Amino acid sequence: MSIITDAIVDGLVWLINACYAVCHNYWVAIFIFTFLTKIILFPLSIWVQKNSIKTVRMQPEMNHIKAVYMGNQEMISEEQYKLFKREKYSPFVDLIPLFVQLALLMGVVEAVKRGTTLNAVPVETLGITLLVPVIAALSAFFMCYVQNKINVLQVEQGALNRYGTMIFSVALSLYLGFFVSIGVGIYWSYSNLLSILQLVLLNLWINPKNYIDYDALEKSKEELKQAKQFMAPKKKEDRKNPYRKKEKADYKRFFSSGRKRVVFYSEKNGFYKYYKNIIEEIIRRTNIVVHYITSDPLDEVFALESEQFKPYYIGENRLIVLMMKLEADICVMTTPDLENFQLKRSYVKKDIEYIYVPHDVNSSNLTFHKNALDHFDTIFTSGIRNKQEIAEREDKYALPKKQLVEWGSSVIDNMAKAYEEMEKENDGKTTILIAPSWQKDNILDSCIEDILDSLKGEGYNIVVRPHPQYVRHFEERIDALRNKYRQYGIEVQKDFSSNKVVYTADVLITDWSSIAFEYTFSTLKPVLFINTPMKIINPDYQELSTVPVDLELRDKVGISLEENEAGRVSEAVRKLLNEHRFSTEEMAKLRDFYIYNVGNSGSVGAKYIIDRLVSRH
16 A cells, blocks of 8 residues: 555656746746646546536435425435435545545645655745745635535535535645645645636536526425424424433433333334233233333323333433443334444343334335344244245345244234224215325325226215325325315315224225235225335345235235226225125135234233243343
């Protein structure tokens, strides 16, 4: 490596001396040297200009993603990754010129140390020593000022980035002027001024206005601004976390509570339903204290606090530290990607058993990152396909074997029980529920009107139930849909306080929403699937031979139609209502085959945890 570095420095020494040999004037020689380095690096500057234009050209779509998925950083990251992959863009490209410039600067400084022309400024010129830092700082200020006005990428940066860069450049220039050779300071000043000329020429040659839709950019900025305003706290005092004291107290209480046998972690309110049956069984059958951490200060679990159930509010930032310091026998989570992102296994207690409990019965191979479950010790599997794909992945990639517990689904158990106990109302009409996901290009974005036009006038009760997040971001679109189809008696819901319509519907129409299998396996009724673009988190899912249950079940518990077949929805609904393969009896057979321990998952999960705790006692 030192040979390469020496060669570069030797080349710079030769170039500097050659420039001086041509003109025999130190300042002109420095200017010629700087000008030549700009010419040598000009292809890199062209590359950077094009990459900057690409960055800004993507900004409208990037702003739209941030607005649609505001508050859901995981979805924003996933959609951003897909956008970058599609555009063949790497954000690290923008760092390359910075590294090259710094490497060149260090080379020049090293060349000066070796006694070159830049270090041989005549004595009579040393009177300007104090002016050099000022000249260098002013040149940096002027360069940054111009960049902030006309550089395609800099113009779109926030004030903090723009002026932060300016402060850094001015400070660096002052340093070069005061503490490095005068010649280096002058070189840096020339470099800043020539960068301005270069930027003007590049903007004339590769004009950003020819490649960027600035109208779309401005509209996307307004969309993002409105989304931020919607999400922003309404009162000034709410901008600070009003639950900071509670979090601090709960954090202290958690670590002072003595030995903890089992700890459950929940990301937010509403996640207790995934653990409910397990926790209630543990408390009913033992005297074990269940410690329950939630990152939602308003989680309803605080109303359940008892001698055996201890809830704590720990925000996401403090949670990172808590998890690293955790001391327990078992930690139960519904959050995948343990060890892959912020949440790590304990650094303090190495033998904690980490158990993953799934939210739904969907394929983890398809809907999670490729290695999302690799760092758990135990997986509560929902069904036969779920277990098969995890076991196959372990064999294929020679991963450590995990305990794969044949568990089931507490959510489906509880929904099925609620459906059995509810009073059935029958007005003689068939009810069709349309409940899309809120991923990009869902039913509401693509073919909802074709579906409604096919069903209207058929004598059905039709209810459109958008995802709450979709309503939040596109309420005007929902209102327009409601107004257009009100005359046909079609109900478009915006109130999600009751799930009654989910249970009472005779047929569900959806795309890729996880509600499909919860609905069909709790009510034993069929589903009509619209094949909108599939959400694939793991692009390598086909490396496993086990077919994802999301795909296998679509044509078993219902019928699948392509988007352009939405006009055939009425025909498909008639089949779902009349064919024997979609009868209650056949649906029950499918549920018993694909879902473990129907109606008994809580007991199975609790038994496993209790047995493990007893064995570790």
